[in-house]
Amino acid sequence: QKEVEQNSGPLSVPEGAIASLNCTYSDRVSQSFFWYRQYSGKSPELIMSIYSNGDKEDGRFTAQLNKASQYVSLLIRDSQPSDSATYLCAVSGYSTLTFGKGTMLLVSP
């Protein structure tokens, strides 16, 4: 049984702070890792993908992958109220994705 674990939160941070979201996965053969953002009542939106160990930066977002520890994280710098959403970690070994239950992020003005 493939599992992806996330803290459900909510994670509350003040505007301008760094938000750190974490995810662990159970399947060692996983090859592709994704972070999706889902606003309430909307469908998920892909914001980051990472395939190799290390950091990947895109604007205010940085994804970090450590395959040895089976750990993926997402850092959001200069958090804005508009970043308030549920962030889903997803892991793929082959064609399907296994999603975590998501971490709710609340950014207060």
Next chain:
Amino acid sequence: GAVVSQHPSRVICKSGTSVKIECRSLDFQATTMFWYRQFPKKSLMLMATSNEGSKATYEQGVEKDKFLINHASLTLSTLTVTSAHPEDSSFYICSATTTSGNYEQYFGPGTRLTVT
């Protein structure tokens, strides 16, 4: 790029009727499309995986005769909820992967189904 549309966005139907939901990849060819269901405040649940021209693969517990999936082309998949009941009321979301092989899934905007 990688835009996925769904139609309708919202549908209300009576118990016992069938509802068809369309999922289209607008600017790419989708080798594989996925159908998810999400109940309020719950996580995404994969219902089935469909590849163009072949039968869908359903997840455990999902009734294939109730949720009919047709993937007629590389840009269109449909989900038909047959003999809908109030417990089928949910947010149905499709996604699609490109031919790039990196397994990124792009989601449609979702269809909110209410069965009365």
